[in-house]
Amino acid sequence: MPRSLRFFAWASFVAQVTIIATGGAVRLTGSGLGCPTWPTCTPESLVPTEELTYHSLIEFGNRLMTGVVGIIALIVFLLVWRIRRERRDLFALSFIVGLGIVAQAIVGGITVWTGLNPFIVGFHYISSLVLVCVTAAFLARMDEPAGARERAVPGWYAGLAHATSAVLAISIVFGVLTTGSGPHSGDLEAGRTGFDAEILEHVHAWPGYLLLVLTLVLVIAAWRESLPTRGWAIALLGIELVQVAVGLYQARNGLPVLAVGVHMVLAALTAAAMTLVILRLKRPVAADAAASESSAAATSAR
Numbered sequence: 001m002p003r004s005l006r007f008f009a010w011a012s013f014v015a016q017v018t019i020i021a022t023g024g025a026v027r028l029t030g031s032g033l034g035c036p037t038w039p040t041c042t043p044e045s046l047v048p049t050e051e052l053t054y055h056s057l058i059e060f061g062n063r064l065m066t067g068v069v070g071i072i073a074l075i076v077f078l079l080v081w082r083i084r085r086e087r088r089d090l091f092a093l094s095f096i097v098g099l100g101i102v103a104q105a106i107v108g109g110i111t112v113w114t115g116l117n118p119f120i121v122g123f124h125y126i127s128s129l130v131l132v133c134v135t136a137a138f139l140a141r142m143d144e145p146a147g148a149r150e151r152a153v154p155g156w157y158a159g160l161a162h163a164t165s166a167v168l169a170i171s172i173v174f175g176v177l178t179t180g181s182g183p184h185s186g187d188l189e190a191g192r193t194g195f196d197a198e199i200l201e202h203v204h205a206w207p208g209y210l211l212l213v214l215t216l217v218l219v220i221a222a223w224r225e226s227l228p229t230r231g232w233a234i235a236l237l238g239i240e241l242v243q244v245a246v247g248l249y250q251a252r253n254g255l256p257v258l259a260v261g262v263h264m265v266l267a268a269l270t271a272a273a274m275t276l277v278i279l280r281l282k283r284p285v286a287a288d289a290a291a292s293e294s295s296a297a298a299t300s301a302r
Helices: 003-028 054-081 088-113 118-142 155-181 197-225 230-252 257-279 285-301
Strands: 149-151 282-284
Touching: 003 054, 003 118, 003 257, 054 088, 088 118, 118 155, 118 257, 155 197, 155 257, 197 230, 230 257
Parallel strands: none
Antiparallel strands: 149 282
């Protein structure tokens, strides 16, 4: 795989995680309407004007980050274009990222037009997580040969891994609803979901703890059976432990801004690690056949 593609593929993943951090900064500093219109910052100006506050700079900085993410995604797409026939999987993933960024920009505009409707803001965050997962999948597939894939783990383990990913999705959804009901609305005038944030905190925690238990089972089973998911399952467990610690800290200390921001980024990394665990449930058939042929050749040589 070309070194340039590898570099920009990693840059794309890092950029997707970074824009979640900058988007979080917009919301947590109350800068969601720092630029009151979209796609321009004000009705008269594309960029913030002197009359606006630092909130405008934070919001506009996040908009500029969208451009950075888009440029990197375009470079990846152009690099993959040359090998699109041999690597249709990479071509499809790069196309999805590019399309997703355009959709994200539009949804971002809708959030401004609706005065930071909490449900649209939540959807915006979840779609950002999806793009993080897609760029993570690109990195994983980039190091594997193209072609058919087959299951590399026992059936029960694959089922447990998919169930774990479903629990993670539930936890993220309730986390988004909790944030949409809490104090960090992105602007003093922004609406809230109307749900009880304190109750949602507990509801959000339950699937979080279940996720931790299920991941621990995945790690133990992968370790005992030497499954190909072992490395990423351990990484997933490590991220979750930090995530739980940050979650408990923020809940017991009045939701400090920095802790909430870290919690948002860790959710993205958790989703990315879960994606890689799921991808490791299968292996390329060609690679398996080559390994079998090599083993047979070695046996004959003896």
